[in-house]
Amino acid sequence: MAAAQHLTREERFWRTVLYVSSGLVLFFLMAPILAIVPLSFNSGTFLTYPLEGLSLRWYHAFLASEQWMRALRNSFIIGISSAVLATALGTVAALGLTRADFRGKGIVMAILLSPMIVPVVIVAVGFYFFFAPLGLTASYTGLILAHTALGTPFVVITVAATLKGFDDNLARASASLGAAPVTTFFKVVLPLIAPGVASGALFAFATSFDEVVVVLLVAGPEQRTLPREMFSGLRENISPTITAVATIMILVSVVMLAALELLRRRNERLRGLRG
Amino acid sequence: MPLAGTGASLKAQLRRAERMRKLRAFALVLPLLLFIVVTFVVPILDMLRLSVVDRDLATVWPHVARSIGAWTDRSQVPPPSVFDALATDIRDSYRARTLPLAARRLNYAIDEGRTLVFTTARRLPETSADWRATLIGIDPHWGELATWAAVDQASGPLTSFFLLAAVDRHKTADGHIVATPSGQAIYVEVLTRTFKVSFIVTLLCVVLGFPVAYLLATQPPRRANLLMILVLLPFWTSLLVRTAAWIVLLQEQGIINHALIWLGVIDSPVRLIYNRIGVYIAMTHILLPFLILPLYSVMKGIKPSYMLAAKSLGASPTEAFIRVYLPMTLPGIGAGALLVFILALGYYITPALVGGAADQMISYFIAFYTSDSVNWGMASALGAVLLTATLLLYWVYDRLVGITNVKLG
Incomplete structure (x- = not known):
């Protein structure tokens, strides 16, 4: 690619095809985000271009709405709680999974990762039927438990991948110096795998923050989250307030993506993969 | 001799240490495994159970569920005892206000099943010498084999009704599995x-x-x-x-x-x-x-x-x-x-x-x-x-x- 002038006509043709086609696809991928963000600053009520003028009225409408504010609160309460639970359970499990090969490990792994593959509607319906008699539907506890189950596979995968690069001699050195296993974990292992654990936590939070099917079936009116309110909003008539909510959620995604990238770099530095 | 003895015990010790290591590793995985089993695997298995368990009708109409076994000759409607049971159950469940449960369950399998059940309940006389004639007199559907096949299949405790329906099939009165007519198949x-x-x-x-x-x-x-x-x-x-x-x-x-x-x-x-x-x-x-x-x-x-x-x-x-x-x-x-x-x-x-x-x-x-x-x-x-x-x-x-x-x- 570097020596572009040496390309034959055939190669130049294919390169053009590649650039044009992938350019179009990348545009297709970004188009919804590019289209919806400016609309949230529109002063008019129509969801179309050209904008009638710039204003923050839809953000004011969002902030003034008790319903949307409750949804925002719920999204963070449920997202953070389930991410904390998923990270704790998933990290400990990943430690066990990388430490030794025990019998039935393949099946255990398949079960632990299945929440990632089983259609969410089945998870939601199963949870609904099973936990309704226990009074866990229409409760925060129920939603947090369900979202934790959905988030753990990502924690297990991320932390297990980080542990693969972990030098076991460090843990052995710590043990030989008299540290108890728990001390070794908190003082030696955890600081070194922290970026992987944090990435896993982000994945778990994102899973909960984006989830709507379980919320749709299991949550009561008090537990409605942002995606759940958006779902109702999109079913009825679409208020431009939704574009403001969407923009805020895109901002959350950008922050999470940036955090993930920083963690990845930090992880590489900790492992000495990069200067 | 002592050398061999030490060797054997060393081997045993190594094996034990290895077993302990595996056990400890598994112990770390256990909390998550239990969590996923309780919040995820068991609910899904329970959901699968619901696709074959069918108790609604049997709970509301216990006499019918018990006596429907007497219906052996599938080429004609059940014997009088089953009709007697049906009359008793419809009256009891109408009084106990549990009739809608039975009506809903039958409505899954029969067109207008709900109407059939409610009409019968409303028109049911206090007594009758021949319940078979009375019930068929109220609604001729009670004289049809398809109606009774639906009642039989809904009497639980297990059913293939829902799973068959999920692939647009149903069972006829004589137990054959046939395709649902294209108008109802979805x-x-x-x-x-x-x-x-x-x-x-x-x-x-x-x-x-x-x-x-x-x-x-x-x-x-x-x-x-x-x-x-x-x-x-x-x-x-x-x-x-x-x-x-x-x-x-x-x-x-x-x-x-x-x-x-x-x-x-x-x-x-x-x-x-x-x-x-x-x-x-x-x-x-x-x-x-x-x-x-x-x-x-x-x-x-x-x-x-x-x-x-x-x-x-x-x-x-x-x-x-x-x-x-x-x-x-x-x-x-x-x-x-x-x-x-x-x-x-x-x-x-x-x-x-x-x-x-x-x-x-x-x-x-x-x-x-x-x-x-x-x-x-x-x-x-x-x-x-x-x-x-x-x-x-x-x-x-x-x-x-x-x-x-x-x-x-």
């Missing part, structure tokens, strides 16, 4: 549609994703990282946000219609949403990164020297690409396509929001029967069908790719 069509939509979305993802993955894999790292953001940002953006954006873009007065009119491609707005086109566009958009990311990581591992070797041996760039490069990307295409297909099968929210009534996939009906129209047996049976399809593909995926190799950015 689920095979829904299932076919689910597979068709998933297949087309997968195909679109492969076609659109391939060039992007190739571009990312062949650019210098710095530029590739920048371009990667264009894939990862939509990937990390909430599904609801992306669906909302597509509704805004595709609606009749939306940006795309305006642009197409401005460009002179069309004269008046075309319908791009609340139909299949909208479903294809939005689902492809949402699932595309799941194809690009695994394909990209496979392409990253293909050394450029293979292509150079092919070219130095006289292959044209096109030939080298098709005969050398493309075959090496097949594992990536397979992994990505299978993942996209599995995820697409379970889609519910996006088709519900951007599709029309004729574009809803199987998940929609599962959710519908769970919350809107309470028919848990049907929801569970359709869930069983979807789960079976997904788990089969999951197994294939695990065999081919390894589930731990899922790359998500």
